[in-house]
Amino acid sequence: MLALELSNVTDSSEELNQKQPFEQMHFVEEVGLMFELVGLPRMSGRIFGWLLISNPPQQSHGELAEVLQASKGSISTMTRLLIQIGLIERVSLPGERRDYFQIKPNAWSQMTKQRMAQIIAFRQLAEKGLDLIKDMPSPLQQRLQEMRDIHAFLERELPLLDERWELEQKQSMLHKSH
Amino acid sequence: MLALELSNVTDSSEELNQKQPFEQMHFVEEVGLMFELVGLPRMSGRIFGWLLISNPPQQSHGELAEVLQASKGSISTMTRLLIQIGLIERVSLPGERRDYFQIKPNAWSQMTKQRMAQIIAFRQLAEKGLDLIKDMPSPLQQRLQEMRDIHAFLERELPLLDERWELEQKQSMLHKSH
DNA sequence: CTAAATGTTCAGTAAACATTGAACAAACCG
DNA sequence: CGGTTTGTTCAATGTTTACTGAACATTTAG
Structure with missing residues (x-):
């Protein structure tokens, strides 16, 4: 090969x-x-x-x-x-x-952004699904609620994580340059 | 279609x-x-x-x-x-x-675990690469160091994020059940 | 200008992959 | 015991996709 x-x-x-x-x-x-x-x-x-x-x-x-x-x-x-x-x-x-x-210097942060697009798409899909079954008994809606909630969670948290990463990165740079 | x-x-x-x-x-x-x-x-x-x-x-x-x-x-x-x-x-x-x-009730947490495996593999690959170019001038090693570091960061942080998610989840459950 | 070097686009193909359908296995019922 | 329902495995098919190589641009130099 x-x-x-x-x-x-x-x-x-x-x-x-x-x-x-x-x-x-x-x-x-x-x-x-x-x-x-x-x-x-x-x-x-x-x-x-x-x-x-x-x-x-x-x-x-x-x-x-x-x-x-x-x-x-x-x-x-x-x-x-x-x-x-x-x-x-x-x-x-x-x-x-x-x-x-x-x-590219910050290549990997870019990948995170790619991933964010997917997460948003998944949350939107979940909401679409919830709309479809809104007349079903509430326990049946749990599957889609979980899907929506976890992606909303990630949508909120991943950017924060990215910020923390960039902060840590800058600080470790300072240590080295000194 | x-x-x-x-x-x-x-x-x-x-x-x-x-x-x-x-x-x-x-x-x-x-x-x-x-x-x-x-x-x-x-x-x-x-x-x-x-x-x-x-x-x-x-x-x-x-x-x-x-x-x-x-x-x-x-x-x-x-x-x-x-x-x-x-x-x-x-x-x-x-x-x-x-x-x-x-x-499965916690299907999406499972997906996070899938993702962890990828992240680990990427970090290991970066380390392998660093070993290959360890004799090159230090600035040339930066590309791979960044790749290693960000994946090590995610390897550390994603499980914590997952814990926080499960915690939030449980708490919102309590609110509803009452 | 022509000639050479560098890049892109795109039709064709070769390989990978999902999907089918048939053959096979196992569990159940009369 | 058949016969029926349920499920799996696997060879064959069809589709998608990466990759090539040739034709087509574009730039530079002589």
Whole structure:
């Protein structure tokens, strides 16, 4: 399964990159599988995985295609997707016509926002359902009330949790910089 | 797209069920789509959706197959899946050989547990990655540190959030029962 | 201008997945 | 004992989806 045609990488000037290509590719593949588990295309996960460990962190379209053994089209589509959901960003170095991609600094907070959209949708669905069975005896409505309430709860609490995270993050930064 | 062969339902003794079959089936379909969005089979979502609004809340294998216009095999496979991930449960009434399914009382807390497994996997992946690039200059490690830290944070905080939810839940129960 | 390099879009395909339907098993009843 | 109801398993089908590769832009350089 793992593509092993890495000879092209070897003749690059960077020698360190070649030190553990096996483990690196394995890591990339694992991130791909995790993304699949979360409902995203595997290839988008591979790209993200490589951008997590690549040196330098900026990688061009072509480099991605070569390292991941994927077609240009795939890279183009998947980078667009990753940008759209806020996990990576484009960096265009001045004077270069090539585009580079890198992990977005607060990529994971973005994922939380994605999740919030789902939670809201679930709460709204629950309310829709409750409206449908509003004439049934009250105990029968409990299932949907629980669904509505827990999502309303999360809708309220997750943003607060995110704030706390950003606060903790900033504070630990201060410790280090000192 | 929506299957409209509901004549079989009509001749059931329950008249109320027939009042809004359109909206009901639409609701069922929407839950199906949400499940798909979260990475679960659409049919499992349909079953779950129907169990959210069905009267009575317990539905037999056969009833599910009829209402959802699905094959016995599909129902069997999908109910097994839903039971495995903790969203529904089997209830076998004494003296009945038929099995019934219903929404599990704390179904949504179960989903949180599912999510915890993902979060743990992501943290572990981040640590694996950090080990791979431990010789790179420290700023390059930031991407993976952030990934590790936020998941460690969630790993710590989500269970606490869940506890608070259960607490709030119990208290609002007391209010009602009085 | 042409030629080369970089990117995107899109039709086609190959693989994955849900779903069906039939064959099989088990429990119950006459 | 059949025969009926209920439920599972599994091979075959149909659909969806990721991925490729080629055709089509766009930019830069000579």
